[in-house]
Amino acid sequence: MNQTISIADIEKAALELIIRCSCELPPDVLGALQNAGAREIPDSPAAMQLEAILHNAGLAMRQQQPLCQDTGVPHFYIEHPQQLSVLEIQHALEKSVAKATKRGFLRPNAVDPLTEKNSGDNLGRAFPQFNFEEHDHPFLRIRCLLKGGGSENVSAQYSLPDADLHAGRDFSGVAACVSDTVFRAQGKGCAPGIIGIGIGGDRVSGMKAAKEQLFRNLEDTNPDSQLMALEEELYKKLNQLGIGPMGLGGKTTVLGVKAVALHRLPACYFVSIAYMCWACRRAEIRIGNPE
Numbered sequence: 001m002n003q004t005i006s007i008a009d010i011e012k013a014a015l016e017l018i019i020r021c022s023c024e025l026p027p028d029v030l031g032a033l034q035n036a037g038a039r040e041i042p043d044s045p046a047a048m049q050l051e052a053i054l055h056n057a058g059l060a061m062r063q064q065q066p067l068c069q070d071t072g073v074p075h076f077y078i079e080h081p082q083q084l085s086v087l088e089i090q091h092a093l094e095k096s097v098a099k100a101t102k103r104g105f106l107r108p109n110a111v112d113p114l115t116e117k118n119s120g121d122n123l124g125r126a127f128p129q130f131n132f133e134e135h136d137h138p139f140l141r142i143r144c145l146l147k148g149g150g151s152e153n154v155s156a157q158y159s160l161p162d163a164d165l166h167a168g169r170d171f172s173g174v175a176a177c178v179s180d181t182v183f184r185a186q187g188k189g190c191a192p193g194i195i196g197i198g199i200g201g202d203r204v205s206g207m208k209a210a211k212e213q214l215f216r217n218l219e220d221t222n223p224d225s226q227l228m229a230l231e232e233e234l235y236k237k238l239n240q241l242g243i244g245p246m247g248l249g250g251k252t253t254v255l256g257v258k259a260v261a262l263h264r265l266p267a268c269y270f271v272s273i274a275y276m277c278w279a280c281r282r283a284e285i286r287i288g289n290p291e
Contacts, residue, residue, distance in 0.1 A: 005084065005140055005288045007092050013285050014096035014142060018074065021144045021283040022066045022105045025057050028218045029194075029255065029280045033057070036192060036245075036252035046250025053245070053278055067279045071106045072148035074128035077212060079141040081288070086132050089140070093130070097122050106146075131208065139288035143215055146281040147274075151193065154185035157207060160269040169269045171230055174199055174259075175237070177271040182238050182254065187247030190277035194218070194256045195234070198272035201262035206272035213258035214276045215284075222259065231257045245278075255280075 025033075037050035060067045076093055080086065098121040100106045110124035111117070122128065135141075158177040160169045165180055167173035178197060185193065196213030198206035222228040234257045244250025255278065264270065 004138070007088055009287055010089060010092040010140065010142075011096050011099075013287050014093050014144075015099050017142060017144050017283055017285045018096060018100040019064070019103075019105045021146055021281050022071055022100070023064050024061045024283075025067065026217075026280065026282060029278075030054075030057060032218050032255040033192075033278065036255065039251050040245075044250065045248040046244045046252065049245035049248060049250075050252070057279075066105060066107070067281060068148060068277075069107060070148035070150065071109065072146045072152070072281075073109065074106070074122065075131070075145040075147060075211060076128060077131045077133075077143040077145075077215070079133050079135045079137075081136075081138055081140070082134055084140060089132075090130055093128070093142070094123055097128055131212075139286045141284065141286050143284040144282065145211065145214055147211070147214075148277060148279070150188065150190050151275050151277040154181070154189040155207075155210075155275045156181045156184075156273045157203060158271040158273075160271060171226070173269075174230065174271050175234055178234055178257070178273055179237065179241075181273045181275060182243070183241065185275055186241075186243040186253075189275050190279065191243055191247060192245055192252045192255045192278050194276040194278075194280050195238070195254055195258070196274035196276065197257070197259035198270075198274075199259060199261040200264035201270060201272070202265070202268065203270060203272075205262055206270045207274060209260050209262055210272040210274035213260055214274060214280060215282050216256075216258045218256040224261070227259045227261060231259055 040047040101122045108118050108120050110119040110122050110127040160173045165176045167176040196210040198210035238254045241253050243253040
């Protein structure tokens with residue numbers, strides 16, 4: 001282990017990370033919801049839904065209670081220095097997840113599909129999800145995303161070309177896939193949503209990258225000019241669908257659209273879409289020597 005980072009440090013910090021992730025909306029998401037509320041017609045269903053969402057978010061933060069009863073699957077994206085053991089980091093995070101579950105900050109969600117038994121502590125095969133990457137920095141960076149079942153159910157993956165959507169292997173085809181996903185999600189995905197898009201890769205890497213896009217600040221801009229244009233186009237287009245908060249109509253169907261492109265096989269062109277509900281529960285910590 002790195003001399004400046006102990007297992008106890010990781011367990012303690014990770015527990016605090018999970019609690020914050022479960023109970024507090026990131027400032028950019030909270031601001032986007034407030035701006036959305038200001039755009040809606042006063043006393044309309046959309047305005048009332050956003051008011052209720054913001055009221056709920058305020059209560060959750062002040063009372064340190066989960067933002068949503070479905071605390072979902074914890075997804076951890078971990079960047080670590082070479083000296084740290086991946087296995088020890090994972091064990092520390094698993095202990096923190098079990099503690100957070102026992103204290104009520106996470107709902108027991110890990111169900112064995114063979115026995116239908118709940119593990120009771122959110123630990124099981126591929127539960128939580130861990131994504132490790134080694135880096136050249138002296139600190140440990142842990143990002144946590146809590147993704148609930150409602151948003152996961154309406155996430156989707158397409159293989160282009162798609163004859164039903166008249167979608168080819170280009171950005172117009174990608175846009176058609178995203179529009180289809182959001183249209184199908186209306187009333188189910190707890191809109192306004194946030195859309196993460198993985199273009200290319202394979203079926204696993206594409207969805208992993210799409211989910212990782214949900215960590216991006218809603219106010220950022222994509223460094224790739226083509227992807228930036230796609231994000232801006234889709235943001236405008238999706239908000240013109242009129243689906244609105246909770247599918248009850250309105251001007252805000254999505255709070256943001258974030259995309260990434262991965263190299264692909266010549267025979268494959270996957271479009272992976274990670275839909276996130278308004279409760280975009282994400283947070284991060286850094287442990288160790290700052291740079």
